[in-house]
Amino acid sequence: MNDWWRGSVTYQVYPRSFQDSNGDGIGDLKGITERLRYIASLGVDAVWLSPIFTSPMADMGYDVSDYTDIDPLFGTLEDFDRFVAKAHEFGLKVVIDQVLSHSSDQHPFFVESRKDRENPKADWYVWADAQSDGTPPNNWSSVFGGSAWEWDGHRKQYYLHNFLSSQPDFNFHNKEVQDWLLDTMRFWLDRGVDGFRLDTVNFYFHDAKLRKNPARKGEPQVNPYEMQLHKFSKTRPENLDFLARMRELTDEYGASMVGEVGDSTRAVEIMAEYTSGDKHLHQAYSFDMLGPEFTPKHFRQKIETFFKKAPDGWPTWAFSNHDVIRHLTRWEEHGADQDSLAKLAAAMLLSFPGSVCLYQGEELGQTETELEFAELTDPPGIRFWPDYKGRDGCRTPMVWDANGNTSGGFSEGRPWLPVKPPQLARNVAAQEAQSDSVLHFYRHMLEFRAERVELHGRGPAHFYNRPNPVLMFQREGLICAFNLGTEAVDTNLPPEGQGGILVGPSQTAELNGRELKLGPNGFAFVDVA
Structure with missing residues (x-):
């Protein structure tokens, strides 16, 4: 079985904001192709492009008007073919966004x-x-x-x-719609695509009887969408039959599907249902770690719940993406400092059982950009300002250097979203020159993950009971320990933990027999005897 996706690490590129090649202030395929060497240097397995299809851009490409062509903002089909060929030369799989629900x-x-x-x-x-x-x-x-x-x-x-x-x-109850959408997927598979990230994968079918959604108990919300239980408007049982048709198609090409499960009440359960067995999704992408919660109990609960409900299923975990506040900003209060929190987050995420998705700039320790109302482009941000500021703050351009104009090497023109000083300070060139930078740690951690089959294989995580703020679990022959707090803590390894510290800056962890001292945001990986 071709299961390259199992345990893979995918790097998400937001095309508008990665690299502009023609000076119009918007990133494009030629620019991304020029930067593939950098992506490959991180040690990731695949690159995911957010939507690049023809679109009026009311929702930045998630409103597709032609499913088999490239929007001129990003280039041409020939540019896409060159991108795919170059990515494959670097050993990178190519995953593209498919917005099929609408x-x-x-x-x-x-x-x-x-x-x-x-x-x-x-x-x-x-x-x-x-x-x-x-x-x-x-x-x-x-x-x-x-x-x-x-x-x-x-x-x-x-x-x-x-x-x-x-x-x-789309009306997925109409089989002609299903057939046509599958044909658009085949079009991209024939061009060499290795997989699809499926936007809003649980939104495909609606209740044919149009029954009313029940209320969700709780206080009023900024967005009233969260005041309903979306029992009938999404996550309908008919979805599974269509996912089976998609699975048959992608398996024909040895390609993978990772579905974005959008649900604020039972996402893990839906992920488990959609990935159990070998008839539906290969992987499901979770939003459960994209919120403000930063506790050992939270991470443990989400991982254990998934594998309890789907022992043979496969999750994809992420801490940041193009839809949420960057995790270093969300979890700022839990960081001893920005770099320490960034390294801790990388070590945790890359040791969780399942696959992993990294969002561009995460490897630099980037934070959310503070934008003025006049700078916004995101519809929900404009609608709900200032209580919800939208998604533009995590979508600002990638910062390559701090020289020249204020775009940080992203464009010779005016960027479509501004690059502010806090983001400009955390640029690739500066971190390449700094041996203990967040960037170099990501490379180090990705290399370690690739070398240790425990971290990317099928083996589950066995969690140990440790008092807050310590998260500790075993991945077969490796014990992984993390201090999610800003003060040093003393803990102890289980009896089987008899090796030395394998990863972790020396100042963050100290091992004396089975006594483990973790510094602020400290972590350690220890061999099992």
């Missing part, structure tokens, strides 16, 4: 669908009549705020959109 309202199929109720694409999207008083068919809400239903005066019906009103949902 399209742009400018997609030709939706333009046709809204013309009338009889055309060939009339049933390709989710249409429903108004209630007798003209209100929407039910209470389903949009992730981006407001109702998930938009009235179309020409067709005289509502259409479903789980996100922006310009992102109408």
